[in-house]
Amino acid sequence: MRRRRSRIRVLAAVLVPAALIGVAVIAAPRWAGGDDLPAAAAAPESPDTGRSPLPDSTSSSPAAKPKAKATVPPPSPSPSATVEPPHIPASGPGTFTVARAGASSGGENAYRVEVEDGTGVEPDEAASEVARILAAPRGWAHGGARSFHQVTKGPAGLVIRIATAATTDHICATGGMNTRGEVNCRVGTDVMVNLKRWQTGSPEFDGPLADYRALIVNHEVGHWLGHGHETCPGKGRPAPAMMQQIYGLKGCVSNAWPYDANGTYLGGPTVP
16 A cells, blocks of 8 residues: 555656646747747836836847838829910911811901911811900900901901911011011901910910900901001000000000990000
8 A cells, every 4th residue: 555655646746747847838929920029039018108128138039129110101292283385386387277167158357267387276276266356245346336257268358377486477577567576467468476475475464365365366457457556545544455565555454355345445546
């Protein structure tokens, strides 16, 4: 009996440490996902800050590295919306395309619209704008007192031609005028509209480009109808459409139309 008890004591002494070893193996830490370091190497959290303290410099285990955060570059600022100025060629081939949209078979004050090739101006769009200007109540139509009819062929007492500066200068020079690559002119039945003025307006004109285009058409058509140049009638008053406003307003304010809203002619003293 004594021998049997001794054997039980020896076996118990052997089995208890083995059981403890088994528990230790089961409880061994695994690799922490994503950190590439054993979890046992991570220092315990500080109870008051919730952050890990600095690693002990005497420890043989490597210090846990903080997980790198992906840096996202800040978005680039959106560029300010800018409107690119139109390309304006200084010269062209001297050939023209006739606008066809909106044309009729003829009538009183028949006119034609032509655009020099290579200018970037669409002839039918230009003709639509010219038609709007000529038919406006404040324009030379004067509320129905006159009518204008666009044609593509046949007799046309007025030909509105949008052309480069070089072509405009060349045609205007045949009438003895020096337009210097800057201004418009009328030679016989031809109204020469400088492309630069059509696309950019005039620094002397305070108003939208559409109004300056109206001034170009109204001024040159006024010449065709027999009106000469006029000047400012008084400080602060509307500049006459027949005034050469590109050379300065002389105290007047910019104006594109020969008549006001009430049908009164906006004239000024005749320039000799």
